[in-house]
Structures are given as C-alpha cells and as structure tokens.
Amino acid sequence: MKGILFVLSGPSGTGKGTVCDELIKRGCGVSLSVSMTTRECREGETPGVTYHYVTKDEFKRNIENGEMLEYAQYGENYYGTPRSSVEEKLSEGMDVLLEIEPQGALQVKRKFPEAVLVFLVPPSMSELKRRLITRGREGEDEIDKRIETARWELTQAEKYNVHIVNDTLDECVDRVIEYFDEKRAERKKIEELINEKV
Amino acid sequence: MKGILFVLSGPSGTGKGTVCDELIKRGCGVSLSVSMTTRECREGETPGVTYHYVTKDEFKRNIENGEMLEYAQYGENYYGTPRSSVEEKLSEGMDVLLEIEPQGALQVKRKFPEAVLVFLVPPSMSELKRRLITRGREGEDEIDKRIETARWELTQAEKYNVHIVNDTLDECVDRVIEYFDEKRAERKKIEELINEKV
Numbered sequence: 001m002k003g004i005l006f007v008l009s010g011p012s013g014t015g016k017g018t019v020c021d022e023l024i025k026r027g028c029g030v031s032l033s034v035s036m037t038t039r040e041c042r043e044g045e046t047p048g049v050t051y052h053y054v055t056k057d058e059f060k061r062n063i064e065n066g067e068m069l070e071y072a073q074y075g076e077n078y079y080g081t082p083r084s085s086v087e088e089k090l091s092e093g094m095d096v097l098l099e100i101e102p103q104g105a106l107q108v109k110r111k112f113p114e115a116v117l118v119f120l121v122p123p124s125m126s127e128l129k130r131r132l133i134t135r136g137r138e139g140e141d142e143i144d145k146r147i148e149t150a151r152w153e154l155t156q157a158e159k160y161n162v163h164i165v166n167d168t169l170d171e172c173v174d175r176v177i178e179y180f181d182e183k184r185a186e187r188k189k190i191e192e193l194i195n196e197k198v
Numbered sequence: 199m200k201g202i203l204f205v206l207s208g209p210s211g212t213g214k215g216t217v218c219d220e221l222i223k224r225g226c227g228v229s230l231s232v233s234m235t236t237r238e239c240r241e242g243e244t245p246g247v248t249y250h251y252v253t254k255d256e257f258k259r260n261i262e263n264g265e266m267l268e269y270a271q272y273g274e275n276y277y278g279t280p281r282s283s284v285e286e287k288l289s290e291g292m293d294v295l296l297e298i299e300p301q302g303a304l305q306v307k308r309k310f311p312e313a314v315l316v317f318l319v320p321p322s323m324s325e326l327k328r329r330l331i332t333r334g335r336e337g338e339d340e341i342d343k344r345i346e347t348a349r350w351e352l353t354q355a356e357k358y359n360v361h362i363v364n365d366t367l368d369e370c371v372d373r374v375i376e377y378f379d380e381k382r383a384e385r386k387k388i389e390e391l392i393n394e395k396v
Contacts, residue, residue, distance in 0.1 A: 128396075154391055154392050
C-alpha cells in the first residue's frame with residue numbers, strides 16, 4: 001500500500017514549524033521530507049537533515065527537469081521539495097509530511113492531487129499579529145505585509161482538504177494526528193475493497 | 199459569502215441517487231444542480247427539474263464554449279453540468295450539490311479546486327454487487343463490468359475530500375450532513391478572519 005503525502009501549511013506565524021516539530025516528537029508515523037535550498041548551511045544545521053544544500057545551477061537544473069514538486073524564491077535563494085525523495089518514500093509505504101508555505105502547498109496539490117492538505121488557521125488575526133511580533137523576526141512594516149499576505153492566503157484555504165485552528169498547541173496537534181488517522185482508515189478501507197474478490 | 203459546491207459521487211450502485219434524494223428531503227440547505235442532457239424527456243420527468251433537455255448541437259456548442267463544468271457521453275447521449283447555473287447560485291451565497299459519476303467529479307475538481315468532493319464508499323464489493331443485482335437494471339455481464347469500473351474508481355478516491363461509507367442510509371446521510379456543516383463552519387471562520395481588522 002502506497003503512503004500518504006500530508007502537507008501542512010498556513011499563513012506565516014500560524015505555527016506550522018512548531019506543530020510539525022511536535023508531530024515528529026510524538027512519533028505520529030510520518031517521515032518528514034527534507035527540503036532543498038541554495039542558501040548557505042548555517043551553524044547548528046546538518047546537511048541532508050535540515051536541508052539539502054545545492055548550488056543555484058543545480059537547483060535550476062532540477063526545476064527544468066521537472067524534479068521539483070514545489071519551489072519558491074525568497075530574496076536571492078531558492079527553496080523547494082525534490083519530487084524523487086518524496087515518491088521513493090511513498091512507494092515504500094511511508095507516509096510523508098511536508099511543511100511548506102501556502103503557495104508551495106497549492107503547487108503540490110496541482111501536481112499531486114492525492115496529496116492531503118491541512119490548512120493551519122490562526123485563532124484570530126490579532127493573535128496572528130501578536131505571534132509575529134513576539135517571535136521578533138520581522139519589523140513593523142514586514143509584519144503588516146505578512147498580515148496582508150495571510151488575508152490572501154485565507155482566500156485560498158478552501159482548496160485544502162481540512163482546516164485546523166491552532167489555538168493551543170496540544171489540542172491542535174491532537175486534531176492533526178486524529179485527522180491523519182482518519183485519512184489512513186479511509187485508505188485502508190479502499191485498499192480492502194480493491195482487493196476483495198467477488 | 200460565496201456558497202460551497204458539494205459534489206457527491208462514488209461507484210455505480212453505491213447509492214448516490216438515494217442519498218441525494220434523502221439529503222434534499224431533509225432540507226439540508228443545498229440547492230441541487232439540474233444536469234443537461236441530449237436524451238429525450240421521459241414520462242414523469244419535468245424539463246428544468248429532472249434535466250435541462252437540449253439538442254446535440256446545443257450541447258456541443260456548450261462544450262466548445264467552455265460552458266460545461268463536466269460532461270460525459272453514455273451511448274448516443276450527452277450528460278453534463280452547465281457552469282453558469284452553478285456559478286450563479288454560488289455567487290448568490292447558495293450551497294450547490296452535484297450528484298455525478300466519478301469521472302465527472304474529477305473534471306469538476308480540476309476546473310473548480312475549491313469544490314468539496316464526497317466519495318460514497320460501498321460497505322463491501324459483495325454488497326455492491328448485491329445492490330446492482332437487486333436493482334435489476336443490468337445483465338450479468340454489465341454488472342461484472344461495473345464491478346471492474348468500481349475497482350478503478352476506488353483507485354481515484356484519494357483525490358476526494360472525504361470518504362463516507364454507505365452502509366445504512368440514515369447513518370450515511372447523517373454523516374454527509376455533519377460533514378457539510380463542518381465545511382460551512384470552516385468557511386465561516388475563514389470569512390471572519392479575512393474581515394477582521396487589526
């Protein structure tokens with residue numbers, strides 16, 4: 001039985017990374033896909049674990065050869081998900097988890113309509129703003145820009161399979177795991193029917 | 199707020215028509231889309247209610263003009279869903295329900311990625327076969343063909359938003375309505391966030 005491709009996405013500041021870390025910590029039976037990037041490896045990061053680090057030429061060659069399931073450019077650098085490693089894991093029966101930006105998530109859905117897209121929803125826009133301010137990565141102008149981007153991303157949310165509100169982390173992660181299990185049960189039922197002799 | 203396009207589909211014999219009739223009977227707040235066909239109007243049918251009846255030339259013109267959300271040819275005749283009437287209802291805030299074959303459902307999803315696709319699952323293949331025999335519309339060869347088609351359709355089920363098993367009608371309809379309400383709650387939350395000033 002082929003694995004399921006789960007994609008966790010949502011506006012910047014909704015807590016994708018934290019939810020994803022917690023999912024892995026709890027051992028919910030998904031293999032995290034390692035992204036590819038052209039940016040430099042920073043201290044504390046491990047090649048092949050944090051990212052696959054490649055040159056711009058290599059990245060562009062991957063795009064041209066249709067090797068990227070999704071990719072985006074931020075500033076000078078490219079970030080993306082190589083198709084081959086995901087498909088390899090899926091064909092071995094492993095469920096794979098991607099944690100990516102909404103634009104990337106919709107690219108994946110177009111190329112891979114059987115992907116299961118989870119949209120993480122902030123409890124409110126004021127809470128989203130508060131989280132962006134608290135994490136302190138962006139200035140005020142950049143935060144306003146992110147809020148506007150979030151509004152646009154919310155208009156795309158209906159293309160996802162399910163919405164899960166990230167109010168308190170534990171409840172959100174519980175719900176994500178419950179949803180993963182629902183999808184696995186669906187898959188198992190379908191597999192049984194396909195194989196049932198009549 | 200725009201309405202939601204719900205698509206109810208599943209293999210022949212799974213009970214799409216019966217579930218759909220029951221949904222309408224219970225008044226679950228969806229407007230049933232009327233399909234277009236080139237076949238003749240039969241006794242007991244009402245034009246504009248059972249189907250929109252058109253000539254083959256008219257139907258083909260609609261296809262060429264991109265007016266069909268989905269269509270298929272069965273034997274001599276065309277069947278399909280006109281885009282304009284669906285979009286009109288959605289833009290008026292009405293939720294619309296389409297009851298169509300799996301091939302049509304996936305056509306809709308490609309053209310309308312925000313459509314919510316419900317896959318009706320038979321409890322077992324032997325039960326599916328029993329239902330096809332009981333309704334008595336097809337001969338033995340045709341039933342075997344439908345079972346093989348069903349197996350293929352099951353391989354496409356992961357492209358749907360949700361799977362619901364149709365074992366007993368009442369429980370199945372309850373679950374469909376519950377799911378519709380979940381999607382409406384998601385939509386409402388998104389709408390609130392988009393409109394929230396910060």
